[in-house]
Amino acid sequence: MKRLISNTRTLSLAAALTVAGAVCQTWAVTSSITLNFNATAIPADGRYIWFSSVFNPSGIPTIGLTHLFITGSSLSISTDGTVAAPDMLITFDPSLNANVSGSASLSFNSGLNRWEETLPVTGLSGTRFLDGVSWLVTSPAGNANVTWTMDFATDRAGVSLNWQAAAAVYPTFSSNLSLLGVKPVDDNAASIYLNSDHAGTPENFKNNVVGGATGGGGSNFTGSYSPTASVTPTVPEPGTASLGALALAAFTLRRKLSRS
Numbered sequence: 113m114k115r116l117i118s119n120t121r122t123l124s125l126a127a128a129l130t131v132a133g134a135v136c137q138t139w140a141v142t143s144s145i146t147l148n149f150n151a152t153a154i155p156a157d158g159r160y161i162w163f164s165s166v167f168n169p170s171g172i173p174t175i176g177l178t179h180l181f182i183t184g185s186s187l188s189i190s191t192d193g194t195v196a197a198p199d200m201l202i203t204f205d206p207s208l209n210a211n212v213s214g215s216a217s218l219s220f221n222s223g224l225n226r227w228e229e230t231l232p233v234t235g236l237s238g239t240r241f242l243d244g245v246s247w248l249v250t251s252p253a254g255n256a257n258v259t260w261t262m263d264f265a266t267d268r269a270g271v272s273l274n275w276q277a278a279a280a281v282y283p284t285f286s287s288n289l290s291l292l293g294v295k296p297v298d299d300n301a302a303s304i305y306l307n308s309d310h311a312g313t314p315e316n317f318k319n320n321v322v323g324g325a326t327g328g329g330g331s332n333f334t335g336s337y338s339p340t341a342s343v344t345p346t347v348p349e350p351g352t353a354s355l356g357a358l359a360l361a362a363f364t365l366r367r368k369l370s371r372s
Contacts, residue, residue, distance in 0.1 A: 140183060140263030143343045145277045147258040152281075152324040154253040160285035161247045161325050163187060163197070164294075164312030164334050165260065166239035167275040169204070174233055178204040178268045180345065185243050185262035191253045197245035197262070198289065200227040210235030210302045217303070218296035220289040227289075229296055238298025241311045242275055246287050254324065264345040272344045278312070278335035281324035285317050292316055310334050 145165070154161070172178050182200035189195060198220070208215040210232040218229045218241055231240055243262060260277050286292060293316035295305045305315050310333065318333040327335030 139346045139348045140181070140265040141343060141346050142184070142261060142263050143275070143341050144259055144261040145275070145338045145341050147260065147277055147279055147326055147338050149254060149256045149258070149279070149325050150323075150328075151255055154249055154256075154281055154324045156249045156251050156253075158283065159249045159324075160282045160287070161249060161253065161279050162244065162282055162285065162292075162314055162334070163195075163247065163258075163260065163277065163279050164244040165242040165262075165275055165277040166298075166311045166337070167242045167273045168239055169271065169273045171270040171272055172204045172233050173268055173270070174206045176206070176268075178233070178271065179266060180204070180271070180273075181265045182243055183263045183265075185245075185260070187245070187247075188259045188261070189247075189253065190257040192249075192251050192256075195245060195247050197243050197260075198225045198227055200229065200243050202229045202231065202240075204231050204233050206233040208232035210299060213301060213306060214304050215302050216240070216297045216299065218294055220292075220294075222288075222290055231297070232302065236297055236299045236302055239276075239311045240298075241294060241296045244289070244294060244312055246282075246285055246289065246292070248287060264343050266345040266347060269347050272342065274340045274342050276337040276340050278327070278337045279325035280327040280333060280335035281322050281329075282314075282317055282320045283322060284320040285314070 180202040185197035187195045187197060215232050220227055292314040295309050295311055295313045295315055296303050298311045300306060300308050313333040321329050321333050323329035325335050
């Protein structure tokens, strides 16, 4: 019986997130950024490239939760083909204090192939993590050009953001995104990583970084950033299922499941 209840809750959670994603894709705005790799050779000898993107939001309401939905994220790599990146669900919570460690949190839901991030609305310095994926190099990738495209939607009017992307090379890395320990924010106090590393730094592997892609190795754990792209995510038209309600239902179900 306990297993049946657990399975029912899991299916309900998956259903809520699936519907939210479907609504998001219907009304999303697409944005792209191009990365130009440097000339450092990147052989296909077991190396990974860690692609990460960051953003700065504006217009986030200070009353109630706001959600940002990222879907359809993919990278077109000139030397290889297309790599799919996970979805992202970001919750902005005005009750969170950016001076408290852990107020900015990030996890990867492997069952749904989705990053899930919770952020304070005010008080954060620097950028926030937007999306990321690791790619096992399958053909030499020095001097490659990469176009990263993703779809943006939100449940609150007036939200906009600027985003950038970067890429760094790791001879030792993991395709299991849950193992990377990705830092959610630049801020040196808000996450569990109390350091000055950039948002998107894979903390559990950062000492393995080498030069290549858009980085030079050393302490440049994410690579250097692309030019900025600006986006004003869409809000579903009146009469469309509420993305916020669906997201809130999903997170409520998740909390109940974790307490069972």
